[in-house]
Amino acid sequence: MRVCLIGCGNIGKSLAVYIDENMFGTDLVGLFDKNREKSIRLKKKLKRLKPHVAYSIEELLMFKPELVIEAASQEAVRDYAERILDESDLMILSVGALTTYKLYQTLLKKAKEKKRKIYIPSGAILGVDGVKSGSVGKIEEVTLTTIKNPKSMEQTLYLSKKGVDLGQIRKRTILYEGYAEEAVKYFPKNVNVAATLSYAGIGPQKTKVRIVVDPDVKENIHEIYVKGDFGELLTRAKNVPSPQNPRTSYLAVLSAIRTLRKISEPVDVGT
Ligand SMILES: NC(=O)c1ccc[n+]([C@@H]2O[C@H](COP(=O)([O-])OP(=O)(O)OC[C@H]3O[C@@H](n4cnc5c(N)ncnc54)[C@H](O)[C@@H]3O)[C@@H](O)[C@H]2O)c1
The missing domain is CATH 3.30.360.10 (Dihydrodipicolinate Reductase; domain 2)
Structure with missing residues (x-):
């Protein structure tokens, strides 16, 4: 699976490093962060994968992802999610952006039209x-x-x-x-x-x-x-709290990783 990542902060970095070290059937083909330095730093941290560093969402989509992971901000979901669904499936971490029903409905409509999937990890909650x-x-x-x-x-x-x-x-x-x-x-x-x-x-x-x-x-x-x-x-x-960012629960980071594994593994346990 070809994956692109938006947001190279706490969650993005953990996901990229996990893919690099553990998910050999998954290729991280592109990174995009509005702070370009962060994408470059993350790319250098990886041992196996060599993702392109994109200047914009349009450039990121040129790397032909099958899944884009948003681990950036609510603003990123508002600005890019609809466009991403034109080209790829999407995992959303900044799910708070969807509390406005209008955006949720827009993305749902686009996903149906383009036959795309939107994945929302459980995050820091159980049940x-x-x-x-x-x-x-x-x-x-x-x-x-x-x-x-x-x-x-x-x-x-x-x-x-x-x-x-x-x-x-x-x-x-x-x-x-x-x-x-x-x-x-x-x-x-x-x-x-x-x-x-x-x-x-x-x-x-x-x-x-x-x-x-x-x-x-x-x-x-x-x-x-x-x-x-x-x-x-x-x-x-x-x-x-997660070791890298006290504002993020560690379980939320693990949940994003597990959702990515769910997408790429043949057996999907749980509802
Ligand atoms: N679903 C959950 O349970 C859950 C749990 C924790 C955090 N989150 C959300 O996940 C997101 C990432 O969390 P984090 O701890 O990794 O944050 P972080 O601040 O460590 O990293 C976010 C990165 O995204 C980049 N970014 C922000 N807006 C961008 C944009 N519009 N375009 C490109 N890059 C952009 C920033 O420069 C930063 O490097 C946050 O929105 C956070 O609220 C969700």
């Missing part, structure tokens, strides 16, 4: 398989509860307007309860998990989100509760 299976039947409730240390949260405009000062929180406190579609506007750093869970199940308008801070927790915790015809599901992921 996406169960949510997907369960939502074939009737689902009553999907709730994501994110629990973080106040120091790991951003003092957003929403919190300031509510008079919440994260620096003053001394006990477990619920900062927000509402639906994913709204939550991602107030807490832009929590968008990826909320968007992934929404599209695995019942959509951003019906998926509930609760954001909690607790000075006694060190890790980023994501709990998922689902109730439906199938019964109930409860998962808890206690995430450690």
Whole structure:
């Protein structure tokens, strides 16, 4: 499989190095990062593969990828995703970009028209398989509860307007309860998990989100509760940060690698 990568930061680098060292049937043919130095640095790090470094998305697509992996930013998804689907399948990491239904619908339409696949890894949450299976039947409730240390949260405009000062929180406190579609506007750093869970199940308008801070927790915790015809599901992921970037959960990096393997391996276990 011919793969191109957009974004040579934490996740992109981990993916490229993994492909280089472990996936001998996969060829990384192109790299694109708006910071060109990062693409060049990553290319030098690779031992087996010799990807081209592209100046633009158009140049990247000239290397004829079968799969483009976006590991860059929401802006990259908004600017390039539709164009990429003209030429190739696409794996999206900055899935928070899809919380606007309009972009999601546009990409869905393009993917159908061009017979392309869009892959969205589970990221830092557990239970996406169960949510997907369960939502074939009737689902009553999907709730994501994110629990973080106040120091790991951003003092957003929403919190300031509510008079919440994260620096003053001394006990477990619920900062927000509402639906994913709204939550991602107030807490832009929590968008990826909320968007992934929404599209695995019942959509951003019906998926509930609760954001909690607790000075006694060190890790980023994501709990998922689902109730439906199938019964109930409860998962808890206690995430450690990835070694290269404390803002990214290590499980999210591993999940991107595993999704790539799923695409290229003959057996696909799980929903
Ligand atoms: N799905 C998930 O569960 C999950 C988990 C963690 C991170 N993410 C998302 O994945 C993305 C990458 O994360 P990361 O930790 O590797 O970030 P990072 O900041 O380490 O790397 C991102 C790289 O992309 C480049 N870039 C950004 N916008 C670009 C554009 N428009 N065109 C070309 N290059 C561009 C940057 O220069 C940078 O080198 C982020 O959007 C992040 O929110 C998703």
